[in-house]
Amino acid sequence: MDLVDLEFIKHISLSSPTKIILLVIDGLGGLPNPETGKTELETANTPNLDKLATNGICGFIDPVSPGVTPGSGPGHLALFGYNPIHFNIGRGVLEALGIDFDLQPEDVAARGNFCTVDKAGLVTDRRAGRISTEECAKLCQLLNGLIIDRVKVLVRPVKEHRFIVVFRGEGLTPAISESDPQQIGVIPELITALNPEASRMASIARQYVDKARAILTEHSPANMLLLRGISQRLQLPTMNEIYKLKPSVIAVYPMYRGLAKLVGMEVLKTGTSIEDELATLKQNYTNYDFFFLHVKGTDSAGEDGDFDRKVKVIEQVDNVIPDIISLEPDVIVVTGDHSTPALLKSHSWHPVPVLLYSKWCRPDRVGEFSESACLSGGLGRFPATQIMPLAMANALKLTKFGA
Amino acid sequence: MDLVDLEFIKHISLSSPTKIILLVIDGLGGLPNPETGKTELETANTPNLDKLATNGICGFIDPVSPGVTPGSGPGHLALFGYNPIHFNIGRGVLEALGIDFDLQPEDVAARGNFCTVDKAGLVTDRRAGRISTEECAKLCQLLNGLIIDRVKVLVRPVKEHRFIVVFRGEGLTPAISESDPQQIGVIPELITALNPEASRMASIARQYVDKARAILTEHSPANMLLLRGISQRLQLPTMNEIYKLKPSVIAVYPMYRGLAKLVGMEVLKTGTSIEDELATLKQNYTNYDFFFLHVKGTDSAGEDGDFDRKVKVIEQVDNVIPDIISLEPDVIVVTGDHSTPALLKSHSWHPVPVLLYSKWCRPDRVGEFSESACLSGGLGRFPATQIMPLAMANALKLTKFGA
Numbered sequence: 182m183d184l185v186d187l188e189f190i191k192h193i194s195l196s197s198p199t200k201i202i203l204l205v206i207d208g209l210g211g212l213p214n215p216e217t218g219k220t221e222l223e224t225a226n227t228p229n230l231d232k233l234a235t236n237g238i239c240g241f242i243d244p245v246s247p248g249v250t251p252g253s254g255p256g257h258l259a260l261f262g263y264n265p266i267h268f269n270i271g272r273g274v275l276e277a278l279g280i281d282f283d284l285q286p287e288d289v290a291a292r293g294n295f296c297t298v299d300k301a302g303l304v305t306d307r308r309a310g311r312i313s314t315e316e317c318a319k320l321c322q323l324l325n326g327l328i329i330d331r332v333k334v335l336v337r338p339v340k341e342h343r344f345i346v347v348f349r350g351e352g353l354t355p356a357i358s359e360s361d362p363q364q365i366g367v368i369p370e371l372i373t374a375l376n377p378e379a380s381r382m383a384s385i386a387r388q389y390v391d392k393a394r395a396i397l398t399e400h401s402p403a404n405m406l407l408l409r410g411i412s413q414r415l416q417l418p419t420m421n422e423i424y425k426l427k428p429s430v431i432a433v434y435p436m437y438r439g440l441a442k443l444v445g446m447e448v449l450k451t452g453t454s455i456e457d458e459l460a461t462l463k464q465n466y467t468n469y470d471f472f473f474l475h476v477k478g479t480d481s482a483g484e485d486g487d488f489d490r491k492v493k494v495i496e497q498v499d500n501v502i503p504d505i506i507s508l509e510p511d512v513i514v515v516t517g518d519h520s521t522p523a524l525l526k527s528h529s530w531h532p533v534p535v536l537l538y539s540k541w542c543r544p545d546r547v548g549e550f551s552e553s554a555c556l557s558g559g560l561g562r563f564p565a566t567q568i569m570p571l572a573m574a575n576a577l578k579l580t581k582f583g584a
Numbered sequence: 585m586d587l588v589d590l591e592f593i594k595h596i597s598l599s600s601p602t603k604i605i606l607l608v609i610d611g612l613g614g615l616p617n618p619e620t621g622k623t624e625l626e627t628a629n630t631p632n633l634d635k636l637a638t639n640g641i642c643g644f645i646d647p648v649s650p651g652v653t654p655g656s657g658p659g660h661l662a663l664f665g666y667n668p669i670h671f672n673i674g675r676g677v678l679e680a681l682g683i684d685f686d687l688q689p690e691d692v693a694a695r696g697n698f699c700t701v702d703k704a705g706l707v708t709d710r711r712a713g714r715i716s717t718e719e720c721a722k723l724c725q726l727l728n729g730l731i732i733d734r735v736k737v738l739v740r741p742v743k744e745h746r747f748i749v750v751f752r753g754e755g756l757t758p759a760i761s762e763s764d765p766q767q768i769g770v771i772p773e774l775i776t777a778l779n780p781e782a783s784r785m786a787s788i789a790r791q792y793v794d795k796a797r798a799i800l801t802e803h804s805p806a807n808m809l810l811l812r813g814i815s816q817r818l819q820l821p822t823m824n825e826i827y828k829l830k831p832s833v834i835a836v837y838p839m840y841r842g843l844a845k846l847v848g849m850e851v852l853k854t855g856t857s858i859e860d861e862l863a864t865l866k867q868n869y870t871n872y873d874f875f876f877l878h879v880k881g882t883d884s885a886g887e888d889g890d891f892d893r894k895v896k897v898i899e900q901v902d903n904v905i906p907d908i909i910s911l912e913p914d915v916i917v918v919t920g921d922h923s924t925p926a927l928l929k930s931h932s933w934h935p936v937p938v939l940l941y942s943k944w945c946r947p948d949r950v951g952e953f954s955e956s957a958c959l960s961g962g963l964g965r966f967p968a969t970q971i972m973p974l975a976m977a978n979a980l981k982l983t984k985f986g987a
Contacts, residue, residue, distance in 0.1 A: 212946055220946075246589075246983055247966060248973030252986035265986065266592055274987045410987070430624065528984055530977040531946050556948055562964035 182566045183267040187423050187575030190262070190570055190579070196425040199576040201509035202462075202472045203568075205260060206498055207253075207437075208480030208521025210533040210552065214488055221479075221488060221523060222534065223551040225305045225495035229502035230515065230536070230550040237513075237538030239547040240560025242568060244519050250530045254517030257440045261473075262424075262569035263417060270443070271355065271412020278439025283413050289348040289355045289382065292410040293336070295320060295403035302368045307361070308342045309403040317344055320403055323396050329388050330381070346408060348385060354413070357383045360390060361407035369407055386411075391483055419445025420471065424573055429465060431458045432475035441473055459501045466508055478530075491523050511576045512539040514568060515550070532562055539575035585969045586670040590826050593665070593973055593982075599828040602914035602979040605875045606867075606971075608663060609901055610656075610840075611883030611924025613936040613955065617891055624882075624891060624926060625937060626954040628898035632905035633918065633939065633953040640916075640941030643963025645971060648791025653933040659921030660843045664876075665827075665972035666820060673846070674758065674815015679748045685740055687817050687984040691783065692751040692758045695813040696739070698723060698806035706770045710764070710804040711745045720747055722805055726799050732791050735786070749811060751788065757816070760786040763793060764810035772810055789814075818921075822848025823874065827976060834861045834870060835878035844876055862904045869911055876914050886924030894926050914979045915942040917971060918953070935965055942978035 182190065208403040208554045211220035244251040244259045245266065252274050255265030273290035297306040312320075318338040324346075325336040339345060374383040390406065393400065397404045403457045405564060422445070430441035431449050438448045445506065447469070451461040455476055462472055474497055482491035505513060516535035519528050534555040545559030560571075572573030573579045585593065641981055647654040647662045648669065657678045658668030674806060676693035685694060698712040698720065709849060715723075721741040727749075728739040735753030759782040763772045775793065777786040786852035793809070800807050823831045825848070833844035836853050841851045849870070854864040865875055881897035919938035922931050937958040948962030963974075976982045 211948075212944070241964070246973065247970040248975075248982060250976035250977065250982060250984045252984050255986040270986060272987045525944065529944075530982065552946060553949065556962055557960060562966070577621075 182262050183264045184418075185379055185531060186264075186566075187262065187418060188283045190573070191418075191423045193312065193582050194424050194573060195578050195580055195581050197576070197578050198470065199578060200470050200472075201426070201572045201576050202474060202505060202510045202514070203510040203572065204474045204476070204498070204513065204515045205257070205503070206479050206495065206515065206517050208475045208483045208528065209517025210434050210520025210522070210529070210531050211483070211491065212529075212531070214524075220552050221483070221491040222495055223553060225492045225499065227495060227544040227550060229499045231548065233502060233506070233513065233515065233538045233556065234536050234550040235548045236544060237536050238542045238545050238560050239534065239536050239550065239555045239558030240556070241532035241555055242516060242535045242565040243532050244565045246564070247532075248530050250528050251519045252528065253518060254437060254440060256565075257437065258444075259565035260516070260518055260565050260568055261420060261444050263444065268415055268417060269553035270415060272410025273345060273412045274414055275436065276339055276343070276410070277347060278443070279434075279436035280337055280339055280345065282345065282347065282433040283440065284347065285349065286414050286416070287349075287351070287353055289353045289413055290437060291346045291408040294361065294407045295344070295397075296405050296407050297402040298369075298405040304362060304365045304369060304405070304407070306402060307365060307407065311341045312403050314338060314340050315565065316403065317341060320397065320400060323363060324393050327392055329385050329392075332385050334389055339400045342403070343503040344488070346389070348382070349415045352381070353443060354379045354382050355411045357386055357411055359409040361409040369405065372408070372538065405570050415443060417444055421445050424471070424569065424578070426471040427469050428471035428473065429469040430473045430475070431461045433458065434475070434476075434477050437475045437477070445474060455497050455501055459504050462505070463508065479517070480521045482527060483523050484527040486523050488523035512537065514573045516568065533565070535560060535568065537571060537575060541575050541577065585665055586667045587669075587821075590665065590821055593976070594821075594826045594981050596985050597827050597976060598981050598983055600979070600981050601873065603869075603873050604829070604915040604975050604979050605874075605877060605908060605913045605917070606663065606881070606975065607877045607901070607908070607918045608660070608921050609879045609882050609914065609918065610781045611842065611886045611922060611931065612920025613884070613923025613925070614894065614932045615811070615926075615927045615934070616924035616956045617734060623955050624886070624894040625898055626956060628895045628902065630898060630902040630953060632902045634951065636905060636909070636916065636918065636941050637939050637953040637957065639947060639950050640939050641945040641963050642937065642939050642953065642958045642961030644791065644935035644958055644961070644965040645919060645938045645968040646935050646965065647700070647968045648833060649967070650935070651933050653931050654922045655931065656839060656921060657843060659790045660840065660970035661847075663919070663921055663971055664847050665969050666847065667969055671818055671820060673818055675915070676748060676815045677817055678839065679742055679746070680750060681743055681846070682839035683740055683748070684838035684884075685748065685750065687750065688752065689817050689819070690752075690754070690756055692756045692814060692816055694749045694811040696747045696749050697764065698747070698800075699808050700805040700811050701772075706771060707765060707768045707770060707808070707810070707904050709805060710768060710810065714744045714833020715806050717741060717743050719806065720744060723800065723803060728797055729791065732788050732795075735788050737792055745806070749792070751785070755784070757782045757785050758814045760789055760814055762812040772808065775811070786818040818846060820847055824848050827874070827981070829874040830872050831874035831876065832872040832877045833878070834864045835880075836861065837878070837880050837930040840878045840880070849876060856923060858900050858904055862907050865908070866911065867879065882920070883924045886926050887929060889926050889929040891926035915975045917975050919971065936968070938963060938971065940974060940978060944978050944980065981986065
């Protein structure tokens with residue numbers, strides 16, 4: 182939903198004591214194993230999800246639009262009701278969220294790569310031989326804390342050759358070009374302003390790159406850096422503003438907590454397992470009316486091409502479903518932010534199975550939670566941004582529109 | 585997709601060696617024969633399409649939107665990914681494409697009807713008694729080549745009383761009213777400018793109509809002409825610009841080649857039969873990565889109300905499916921630009937069956953290509969403009985959106 186749609190939902194949304202749990206099994210959708218003809222979800226033994234499907238209503242969501250493979254950012258924004266094409270999160274911001282960096286609204290964040298350049302300045306390796314994360318952290322310390330024209334430049338390691346650069350100061354804008362040429366054998370691109378207002382920002386970024394080059398020159402193979410995905414935090418209306426919810430997030434990985442913070446969810450401290458997440462849910466159950474519960478293992482297994490491990494993680498999720506039901510939430514939604522078929526070893530464009538359970542849903546005849554069964558589900562196939570209005574309606578949190 | 589959506593797809597599309605074949609069986613969708621309860625597609629013996637459906641994924645497309653019956657122009661533009669409401673091809677332009685007229689970007693084209701007027705100038709027959717095409721051609725020669733205010737007026741016969749008028753010169757605009765009153769017993773409408781910039785164009789068109797009236801006065805029943813659908817070629821982003829494809833068209837009829845040229849497809853010379861089209865496909869297979877293959881016979885049979893002939897043409901198409909598969913394209917899409925039920929003897933609003941086959945599609949349980957079976961297809965029902973992104977995704981030609 183774009184701003185007009187969100188404004189509409191805001192207009193009809195009500196605060197109420199009912200509770201919604203959105204369980205996101207990251208990368209849930211799959212493709213059939215050629216040997217069995219069954220997807221990961223179809224292979225997994227999921228008696229509890231199947232029971233929920235029997236009593237609920239199923240279907241498919243398109244996170245962005247048919248054919249489009251979403252990254253984690255767009256996939257989750259859509260689940261929270263925000264049109265991910267309209268609200269586009271930059272790579273720099275997403276990387277910052279991913280390391281729990283406390284990004285301020287005016288900060289400009291860039292994704293950095295350490296790279297190798299030759300004596301002529303031509304890029305010979307865009308990833309500096311994938312230096313270790315420890316080496317990356319040391320180099321980031323050297324580059325961190327410079328002040329250019331009253332702007333502080335913060336540098337934090339991410340993983341291997343990857344890091345973030347955050348420009349903090351007044352009046353900054355992300356409307357500058359990238360320095361990463363995306364190929365070797367050429368010099369890094371000169372950062373330029375994309376509009377007249379961005380000329381100071383472009384100048385600061387160029388000065389920073391020059392200073393960094395001087396600092397890094399003796400640190401081959403990481404003797405230069407490349408910047409891209411230069412972006413600022415989106416100013417999104419919060420879920421409290423739109424849905425009048427008091428929302429919270431339970432997620433093991435920082436990026437998902439960061440995404441949830443962008444839309445105003447409160448972060449609940451949790452451990453590292455699905456069971457830890459459930460314990461967190463139980464402890465905090467009375468204090469919120471919306472819980473975004475994130476399970477990462479399915480996506481990681483899919484990305485690794487590990488069909489069996491993805492099946493196992495789905496079964497682990499199934500194990501905790503009775504605990505979720507025992508809390509008696511008014512609405513449970515189970516879905517994914519996108520598909521990650523183990524066969525493709527990557528996110529994919531395939532629509533994602535979705536299950537909605539509530540006292541007030543109109544159950545269909547779907548008796549198991551699987552891609553095949555969802556095809557005849559009562560929810561049909563619809564944009565992921567419609568999940569929130571559906572969940573709100575089933576929690577009796579949307580008033581009648583018009584007389 | 586409108587310009588914003590196309591811009592989005594352009595942003596994530598990749599050039600790659602994979603190949604897509606879009607087989608359009610014109611007017612494919614049908615209605616059940618009251619005697620058998622089966623549509624044309626359901627009646628036809630189509631073992632090869634059924635096999636493709638078994639291994640692929642099926643569904644329904646709405647060419648424009650539910651309830652809207654598309655003409656050939658909108659139907660095909662939608663299949664190519666262009667929102668046909670946003671990109672509206674004028675009737676004059678479409679008629680020009682239909683006779684292979686080499687329309688220039690600044691030409692203004694109108695669809696003409698020879699008609700009969702009485703002594704008072706009132707229209708008594710809007711089709712001049714459907715004069716023969718030969719007679720039409722003779723009259724067009726009399727009207728062709730006039731020059732008015734530095735604008736050359738080209739006139740070409742189409743069929744029976746139908747012809748086109750093309751105004752060629754500098755600074756022309758199609759923003760003028762039509763002269764066809766769409767009823768008898770009244771005088772033709774006076775052509776007027778629809779905005780101030782169009783006053784010269786309106787004056788030229790009026791002068792042309794006056795001169796034509798003088799020339800035709802002795803040629804009763806074709807003693808006058810009526811103009812409508814006054815339009816200019818759309819400036820569309822090409823399929824190469826959007827999808828980074830090298831696209832080609834194989835079509836027997838000029839209108840479909842013309843539509844394809846509008847979106848930048850290269851026209852491949854072919855013969856008059858489906859087998860000729862297949863031969864053309866094979867000869868050119870290595871040179872392009874997208875092939876729009878058009879079969880006309882189904883629509884013609886439907887328009888004629890000839891249920892059995894439509895069935896036979898579908899069976900002819902089925903016969904060449906193994907040849908298409910043997911080329912091992914990465915994606916095959918089989919669908920129509922609209923439905924043409926023999927029972928209605930016309931285009932209709934009914935959604936059109938669609939089948940997508942690719943190594944990476946998520947197969948559904950549909951085991952035959954038919955209206956009834958497609959109802960439970962995994963693609964669901966979706967706008968025809970989404971076919972191209974889906975085909976692109978399945979050919980692994982779309983990158984991930986967002987991190």
